[in-house]
Amino acid sequence: MSMIVAKDLEQTYMSGGRPLTVLQDINLSIEHREVVAIVGPSGSGKTTLLGLFAGLDLPSGGSVTLDGQNLNELSEDGRALLRAQSVGFVFQSFQLIPTLTAFENVLVPLELRPSGAEGSEDRARELLDRVGLAARTDHYPSQLSGGEQQRVGLARAFANEPSVLFADEPTGNLDTDTGRHVIELLMELNREAGTTLVLVTHDFDLASRSHRMVRLSGGRVASDEKVESR
Numbered sequence: 001m002s003m004i005v006a007k008d009l010e011q012t013y014m015s016g017g018r019p020l021t022v023l024q025d026i027n028l029s030i031e032h033r034e035v036v037a038i039v040g041p042s043g044s045g046k047t048t049l050l051g052l053f054a055g056l057d058l059p060s061g062g063s064v065t066l067d068g069q070n071l072n073e074l075s076e077d078g079r080a081l082l083r084a085q086s087v088g089f090v091f092q093s094f095q096l097i098p099t100l101t102a103f104e105n106v107l108v109p110l111e112l113r114p115s116g117a118e119g120s121e122d123r124a125r126e127l128l129d130r131v132g133l134a135a136r137t138d139h140y141p142s143q144l145s146g147g148e149q150q151r152v153g154l155a156r157a158f159a160n161e162p163s164v165l166f167a168d169e170p171t172g173n174l175d176t177d178t179g180r181h182v183i184e185l186l187m188e189l190n191r192e193a194g195t196t197l198v199l200v201t202h203d204f205d206l207a208s209r210s211h212r213m214v215r216l217s218g219g220r221v222a223s224d225e226k227v228e229s230r
Contacts, residue, residue: 001068003164003196004030004053010061011048011219022048023219026062032163035190035197037207037227040216046200047168049216053198054087054166055079067163084112088162088195090186092169094149096141102128102152103137109159127155131185147178151185158189164196171203180205 009026012019023045030036038046051057052064055071056079064071067086071079088109089095096105103124110120128137131151141149150170157165170186171179183206190197201207208227215223 002029002065003032003034003067004028004198005065006049006053006062007065008062009049009052009059009064011045011052011057012060021219023052023059025220028214028221028224030196030198032196033194034212035187035199035210036212036214037199037201037210038214038216039201039207040222044216045219046216050166050168050198050200054089055083084109084160086163088157088160088165090150090153090157090165090167090170092172094141094146094153094173096149096152096156098141101138101140102133102144102148102155105141105152106156106159109156123159124155127159128152130189131155145178146174147182150174150178150182154182154185154189158193158195161193162195164198165190167197167199167201169201169203170199171201171206179203183209 006026006028009023011023012021026049038049040046052059053066055066058072066082069082074082097108106124106127107120110123125137128134131154133148133151136144136148144152167186171182174182187209199206199210207213210227213225213227214221
């Protein structure tokens with residue numbers, strides 16, 4: 001069974017009293033442990049597609065099956081529970097909670113998991129050490145550089161050992177050198193965890209590390225190709 005299956009996916013919003021179709025005729029299947037980069041110009045529907053894959057929104061038409069579950073058949077609470085159990089996120093803007101330390105930010109998904117908080121602190125410290133921030137656990141986001149904040153974001157994303165990780169422009173706010181370091185960490189952690197990884201990116205270096213590159217244009221799949229140089 002594939003990790004993600006999108007069938008006849010469509011998303012339309014009302015804009016100025018008129019329907020605006022952002023995605024249409026999307027048919028994609030993403031396998032377990034596969035790394036897929038979604039690329040395309042701004043406005044092509046990349047982030048909208050990622051949100052539908054994660055069940056953050058429901059489509060206007062078609063369906064998404066995530067880890068064996070049809071998201072259309074789940075309630076909002078059911079989709080939230082599935083995300084808590086199976087999904088990790090990495091964001092362009094880091095999305096760390098400013099009033100929590102790096103350690104506490106990584107703890108958040110661990111303490112929310114259905115299995116409870118046992119072993120959470122050890123797991124959080126282990127991950128922060130893994131991303132090179134063992135000495136920064138008690139620092140707040142405002143005391144960390146952009147690259148350090150994104151490394152906290154990576155640690156948080158992998159905290160629950162997710163089945164699938166969604167990353168939306170994870171290097172978009174980083175300089176080139178820092179971005180490369182974050183890419184290496186992301187790929188290394190992903191290999192170790194065996195997670196399915198779906199990336200939205202304009203970063204060619206990042207996209208070239210994927211197994212497949214799906215290019216969107218005008219809300220449709222323009223191409224879906226294996227990456228030969230990986």
